[in-house]
Amino acid sequence: MNWIEEVIQRKRRFAVFPMVCADHCAYLLNINFAKVATSGEKLAEVLEYGYRLYKYDMVLVFSDPYIEAEAMGCKIEFAPYPRLVSCTKDFQSRIRKKSGLETTPAKVLRGSDKRPKHNRIKEILKAVRILKRNIEAPIFVSIKGPFSLACFIGGMERFLKLLLEDNMQAQNVVESALDFQLQYLDMLLDLDVNIMIGDPMVSTSVISPALFKEFAFEPLKVLITKIRKSHLIAGIHICGEVRQIINELDNLHADILSIEDITLKTKTLKMGGVSTNTILNGSVKDIRNEIENTLSQDHLILSTSCDVPVKTPSNNIKRMIKIAREIFDN
Amino acid sequence: MEYSLIKRAVVDFEEKKVKELVKEFLDKGAFPNEILEQGLIPGMKEVGRLFAIKEYYVPEVLLASEAFYAGFELIKPLLVQTDVARKGKIVIGVVQGDIHDIGKNIVKVMLESSGFEIVDLGKDVPNEKFIESVIQQKPQVLALSSLMTTTMLQMETIIKLLYKKKLRKNIKVIIGGAPVNQEYANKIGADGYAEDATGAVKLVERLLGVNS
Numbered sequence: 001m002n003w004i005e006e007v008i009q010r011k012r013r014f015a016v017f018p019m020v021c022a023d024h025c026a027y028l029l030n031i032n033f034a035k036v037a038t039s040g041e042k043l044a045e046v047l048e049y050g051y052r053l054y055k056y057d058m059v060l061v062f063s064d065p066y067i068e069a070e071a072m073g074c075k076i077e078f079a080p081y082p083r084l085v086s087c088t089k090d091f092q093s094r095i096r097k098k099s100g101l102e103t104t105p106a107k108v109l110r111g112s113d114k115r116p117k118h119n120r121i122k123e124i125l126k127a128v129r130i131l132k133r134n135i136e137a138p139i140f141v142s143i144k145g146p147f148s149l150a151c152f153i154g155g156m157e158r159f160l161k162l163l164l165e166d167n168m169q170a171q172n173v174v175e176s177a178l179d180f181q182l183q184y185l186d187m188l189l190d191l192d193v194n195i196m197i198g199d200p201m202v203s204t205s206v207i208s209p210a211l212f213k214e215f216a217f218e219p220l221k222v223l224i225t226k227i228r229k230s231h232l233i234a235g236i237h238i239c240g241e242v243r244q245i246i247n248e249l250d251n252l253h254a255d256i257l258s259i260e261d262i263t264l265k266t267k268t269l270k271m272g273g274v275s276t277n278t279i280l281n282g283s284v285k286d287i288r289n290e291i292e293n294t295l296s297q298d299h300l301i302l303s304t305s306c307d308v309p310v311k312t313p314s315n316n317i318k319r320m321i322k323i324a325r326e327i328f329d330n
Numbered sequence: 331m332e333y334s335l336i337k338r339a340v341v342d343f344e345e346k347k348v349k350e351l352v353k354e355f356l357d358k359g360a361f362p363n364e365i366l367e368q369g370l371i372p373g374m375k376e377v378g379r380l381f382a383i384k385e386y387y388v389p390e391v392l393l394a395s396e397a398f399y400a401g402f403e404l405i406k407p408l409l410v411q412t413d414v415a416r417k418g419k420i421v422i423g424v425v426q427g428d429i430h431d432i433g434k435n436i437v438k439v440m441l442e443s444s445g446f447e448i449v450d451l452g453k454d455v456p457n458e459k460f461i462e463s464v465i466q467q468k469p470q471v472l473a474l475s476s477l478m479t480t481t482m483l484q485m486e487t488i489i490k491l492l493y494k495k496k497l498r499k500n501i502k503v504i505i506g507g508a509p510v511n512q513e514y515a516n517k518i519g520a521d522g523y524a525e526d527a528t529g530a531v532k533l534v535e536r537l538l539g540v541n542s
Contacts, residue, residue, distance in 0.1 A: 165393070
């Protein structure tokens with residue numbers, strides 16, 4: 001049993017993982033990030049480098065949030081960092097027909113769907129296989145929550161307005177996103193890998209608790225149930241305000257809840273504790289203070305509240321891990 | 331004139347109704363500035379209040395903004411003709427490499443509905459374009475938005491460019507967006523940070539010393 005599993009089962013008090021992703025590792029290695037984002041080998045290489053450098057307790061396979069959106073027809077540009085240029089073109093015509101978006105990961109992998117220029121799902125799977133061979137720590141793959149994926153494929157502003165203007169059409173887009181994610185999940189679970197669902201658009205910094213319950217809760221529940229049935233670890237990461245939906249998040253019965261405010265009471269194991277600004281700009285004292293503030297948690301995966309910014313000083317990450325191990329091991 | 335009807339229609343994000351009411355009031359001889367100040371602006375102020383107390387969220391604000399603009403676009407040309415005084419000019423945009431502009435759009439509508447003149451540069455704006463716009467438009471405030479940790483670093487670069495071009499002392503720079511905070515604003519030498527759109531309005535009014 002690894003440290004993450006031990007903390008989840010409350011057999012150990014803490015584990016540590018500053019949310020280091022591929023962009024920061026590529027920056028340290030001075031590798032063009034576009035190459036990392038489009039190659040499974042490169043992605044695995046930089047993530048393994050980060051793991052060996054910092055010696056944290058898990059690895060997160062995450063290059064950018066647009067892997068699935070791109071596979072569903074969104075246009076992505078890769079330089080200097082991946083960014084969503086446009087949403088899925090046929091979104092409007094398809095939702096009018098209420099037929100959803102029919103792209104599936106299987107179609108993308110078979111190459112029968114010509115839309116994605118970069119078949120990056122294949123690259124993610126490749127990176128996972130390499131990392132599983134080379135790394136002893138538990139590996140998590142970041143996938144998008146269906147609601148956030150719906151925002152990407154529908155166009156953020158347009159989709160958010162649709163939630164209030166046309167309930168059925170909005171549901172239709174979320175269902176298309178969920179169908180896609182369920183199939184992608186099958187491929188990942190076949191590789192025996194843990195999952196971290198990133199769903200940034202469901203926080204109450206964006207939508208109301210009522211809309212969360214109507215559009216986001218159930219699709220998340222479906223994914224989490226599927227992951228847990230496979231006896232793999234299911235985590236959720238949400239940036240932004242979650243106080244008003246914390247009970248619902250707790251009731252998803254995920255194994256890990258990665259949120260900004262870890263003082264919120266939950267039954268689910270929390271992940272977080274150090275703000276991204278502190279890891280980027282803070283002093284050793286700032287980092288120590290934030291870690292000490294987490295001591296009231298009985299069990300915790302000490303982490304940053306969101307992914308570590310690209311140009312975060314390497315020493316700050318090392319210090320965070322060192323201080324955490326000193327404090328929690330005593 | 332019952333300007334409260336326009337206010338209510340904005341708050342209820344009834345775009346079509348706002349348009350009809352504004353046309354009807356103009357036909358009846360209402361002054362465009364009265365429609366703005368007693369109908370549209372109070373509507374968006376109420377939306378801002380509801381957003382601040384978490385009764386409204388981003389989708390509600392987006393729809394209310396559309397309703398506001400439906401009316402505002404009708405009276406805007408008439409306002410220019412009557413030379414209505416604005417509280418100040420603001421250049422706003424999302425920094426280079428970042429295409430997330432919902433937050434910027436909400437801040438824009440709240441500032442515009444609070445009486446400021448807005449020059450919206452859009453999203454993914456090259457640093458040089460911000461500088462050009464400051465030179466050409468001569469705004470009192472430059473508002474920068476970013477939603478990503480990879481792009482927030484551009485804010486510091488833009489402030490450095492303002493110093494380099496000797497433009498910094500004549501302009502206030504404010505920042506906003508998920509990955510930034512007051513601490514980051516202090517670090518990069520911005521004049522202020524606002525957590526949300528209503529905060530941005532208060533911040534600009536404070537920086538420029540104008541009343542709400």
